[in-house]
Amino acid sequence: MHDAEGEVREHYAAVHSRLTSLSAEALAERQKTLERSFLLQGVTFTVYGAESATERIIPTDLVPRIIPAAEWRTIEAGLTQRLQALNMFLADVYGDQRILMDGVVPRELVLGAPSYRREMRRLYVPHKAYANVCGSDLIRGQDGRFAVLEDNLRVPSGVSYMLANRDAAKRTFPGVFQSSNVRPIERYPDLLLATLKSMAADWRPNPQVVVLTPGVYNSAYYEHAYLARLMGAPLVEGRDLVAYENMIYMRTTTGLRRVDVIYRRVDDDFIDPLAFRRDSNLGVAGLFNAYRAGNVVICNAPGTGVADDKAVYAYVPDIIRYYLGEEPILPNIETFLCREPAQLSHVLANLDTLVVKAVGASGGYGMLVGPHASAAEREAFAEAVRADPANYIAQPTIQLSTAPCLIDGRLEPRHVDLRPFILSGEKIVVTPGALTRVALRRGSLVVNSSQGGGSKDTWVLADGDAPEVRP
């Protein structure tokens, strides 16, 4: 909110003056009203405890984060470029494998990744759109530039919180919102539906789209139901679907009804017990065969995980150059691959300054934050890295930028990251907004909701007459 000289940045002026005009009590009251409304609406995620799963609201901060139009143009162009290249990469590694033959990305890194699905080889994916919904995590570095921390191409969550936060922000600060020229994000559900429909076979007019959820006990169930409701698509569970003669049907009160596109919010491993994990009862036996036969579309495509593998991440700038012949617009974070002996010894020698992550893990699990770890913890982690170097990468400890948050009625800086949502079907569309995740504990860098993080609304400003992008 403030620049280096302590002056309020121009695009924050209106919000700043509104916030400072309210008493601490008034702010706290608004915060409480907001939380009550989230609880009432059921905007919750599920926390798994020892005894039972309980529903909690994601702690939400009232103070919006504001991104000026020019800055957003860079983000939008950078993300579009990145997803375009990643989709081409996926089409290639499941197709001719040119990039592997040309030695740009090591063959064993891709083909040996647990997220690589041999079953996807030589399979036609419409528009080469593998990652139909992508939620990349961006951070702003010390130099003020945004960089990509991680690409989430499997089943990224959070878009419902982005929309719920916007709804709340409008009700909490209607005046400031109205005068701020914020770009609307409310079209996300219909853009998502259009994207999903664009993936259906041409010869199926008015395709039937469904949202596949693991069920009410999944931590993101609220989001699944929310998107289904706003798209007007049935929210189905595995038990509602059946495969029959290589086609997928849902059980309705009128009998079986054909399904064309499945927006699945279930991981690859669980979508089809015949093709993948046998012990899964979340999926549909025979789904993968129906998919291979071209009778149903699965979004995101199975096997996209290989492109957001933490080791493949290090090669994304090269991937962009290789397919598009362009320089990456958004930089990567410097990344050391422990599979390379020279980089491994660098990592082991500098554990106290690095963040080390297991390649396959997510959600803030399986990582070591060097500067915050004890010597014993670092030694134990070093042991694990030495035992299986290929499974680890390391990055410098990044000082996430901060944004002002309302903490006990006062404004305090907290570390944040940014998760914009990108849709890719016939076209690539970046929603002009994002989920800003906040590390609510003072000094903490962990923004994951499963680890005590919260979120806030993100205002992307329009400059004058910015046209809305349509798919």
Place this chain on the structure above:
Amino acid sequence: MMLARVADSLYWMGRYIERAEHVARLADIMLTATLDRAVDAGRTQEIAVAAAGETPPAPGALPMQAARRLVFDRSSAGGVLSSLARARENARQVRDQITTETWERLNLLYLKVTGETAVDLFDMGASAFLHDVIADLHLFRGAADATMSHGEGFRFLMLGVYLERANLIAQLLEVCFGDGRGARSSDHVAEMNLLRMACALEPYLRRYTAEIEPRLILEFLLFDEEFPRSIRFATARIEENLGGISRLARGGGLTAPDRLAGRLKARLEFADMEELRAMDASALLTDVVADCARIHDAVHDAYVAYSLETRLPA
């Protein structure tokens, strides 16, 4: 057309909502009755507990304990809290199919009865607490009626409500008039309480004046065409909603549930009060309960758990 599982959830949601309201009312009437003479209190307590399908309380048990059990005991399947929890769980399953207005009413009520202060609030003023629960359930019904599309989903919801209602009122009457009790002349206050348990006191008084007679109560709660808690009214709605469902889902033609509902409706429409008085009401009430169970099974077979072989696409 809707998912079979969704139809099932909406139906159960309706049943649990109706049950929560009924049991909340039983508990309230029971507690208020105990403020009066002890003999009636005992009888009213017996009726309430039995009508809720619970085991009779131990002799000497305080009405407050019995009421707390009816409301908060999660292990009792028919309790208010467990019914609300199940209704809400079903609502969560079909969150994409019900409106935000409808969901919020139910969620708010659920948060209220499961909140940390709920039991204290109940202990401080049970009657006010239960009154609020019932009023909130009416708001839920109102929100559903006013905001949901009155299509297949709404009909499954209402089918659940009325099937449960027919069942509950039949059970209540059975407790009071079964086993040849119909002939027994009974206490005026206990009869008023019976009418209150069916939410029927005021409509009854308008129809029959303050002459409260067991025969007239039975007639009113079994056969009245216009009173929403009479069994006849409920069975007419069951038939109507099933008819709507089969028109929407199957494009017309009578289904097994339709036929069963039609027969139950006719049984009540053409029953003769004089004849009924000569025997006793027990047989009819038992038939009503059994018919409700048959309709429930038939609905499940026709719309939810049908075998796939019979419904393969052409």
